[in-house]
Amino acid sequence: MTAGQRAKNNTESVDNYLKAILYLSGVAECRVTIKALSERLLVAPASVTNMLQKLAAAPVSLVKYERHRGVQLSASGKRRALEVVRHHRLIETFLYEVLDYPIDEVHEEAERLEHFISERFEERIAAKLGDPRVDPHGHLIPTMDGKMPERLPRDLILLSDVEEAGAYLIDSFSDRSVNTLRLIEACGIAPEVRLRVKKCAPKGYEVSVGRSTKIFDLSREVARDLRLMRLPK
């Protein structure tokens, strides 16, 4: 490194690797393969190996990495990853609640900004929003001290796995597909709203949302993005 250049770990890129590892290792926190990371990040496997070697060798190492045996986050890697997720979900909530963004535009903007906001910005939007527990999709927001909050033990199920008609509460939905999000929003689907499943056919679902009696047809595609909580009959 030449004089006048500072080591800049903690780049956008590093953040994205950490987030991807966090996501892929899941609740079990198991090892993540290079291939899985490569696919999620849309980056060649060789590039992933390279980056992981750097992350592991960093002065304060962000991942535990052994050749041919996959990666896991280290304690500090996990802390950083959760901080970025906190940024992401707070920004989404802020865009939705304060700036009246359409729900399907919230993810892309947050994906960029999450890397560049300061601690102060984080603190101010959290305050403005009253320290929200979930984002507009119903996903839990990690706490300021870098932990994922426990959720009340809920009996969760994807709509696509529902096999009998009945009453449910909407827990959360994926932020992946813009089209699905538009559709979901158009039906009035939102976290903590009641969903009544009228019929489940192999091709799709008939549901009503909230107090409305209007019936919507949802495809299996959409149903895979909807996470519900069973309500007692």
Place this chain on the structure above:
Amino acid sequence: MTAGQRAKNNTESVDNYLKAILYLSGVAECRVTIKALSERLLVAPASVTNMLQKLAAAPVSLVKYERHRGVQLSASGKRRALEVVRHHRLIETFLYEVLDYPIDEVHEEAERLEHFISERFEERIAAKLGDPRVDPHGHLIPTMDGKMPERLPRDLILLSDVEEAGAYLIDSFSDRSVNTLRLIEACGIAPEVRLRVKKCAPKGYEVSVGRSTKIFDLSREVARDLRLMRLPK
């Protein structure tokens, strides 16, 4: 360029060069020297030459550059520079008005975020703020169509150039020094507020602000950052 890589002009770095040229070329839009840019951007002169050559050679060239004769913005360069300045000043206003930032923290955050917000974000905060004309320092905000708005012709003078006691209106102040900003704010100085100059000594100034009769001593240092409008006697 390898397959799978897209040309990414319009980087943060490019934006900063364009802003610096805009600033240094001033109202007269005269040519800017490599040395001046090098000093403003804290980058070696050789790096500046390099970057300018790229900017001039780009498919849609952002600057007019001739070896040994300095640079000027092209029409599209100027448009882009003004867009970034618009982002900067809107973000500053937003942080100050909506997120209750202290005025001395507004510049640094905006300096980072200005490069990463989308058109939608710009549009939404502008709407939220009611399309403000000036930022919290009193600086004019370029319009959506990329022009610097005309200001009413005002008879402007720096406090440091004032030689006789009298009444003035505060037009704007520099966002450069955090210390100066704190001091300025503590005195209640803000755009469009009345300032009464009681005494101007070679070492400093005695002033009162707004309706208050309290007297503040301002150093020449601070006075150089304060732009005033003369009020008729």
Place this chain on the structure above:
DNA sequence: TCGCGAATTTAGGTATACCTAATTCTTAGG
């Protein structure tokens, strides 16, 4: 237990945006 195919790693390269050192150009003063 051996070998083959998939996963991973190494080796070598590109573009960006910097840097220093060496060279060339400009121009202002004698």
Place this chain on the structure above:
DNA sequence: CCTAAGAATTAGGTATACCTAAATTCGCGA
């Protein structure tokens, strides 16, 4: 009008974060 100081440019290098292609290594099934 000529020269030397200072400005600008060229040449050659660094770090980051990618890439492709060519080795490796692992582990599963015959």
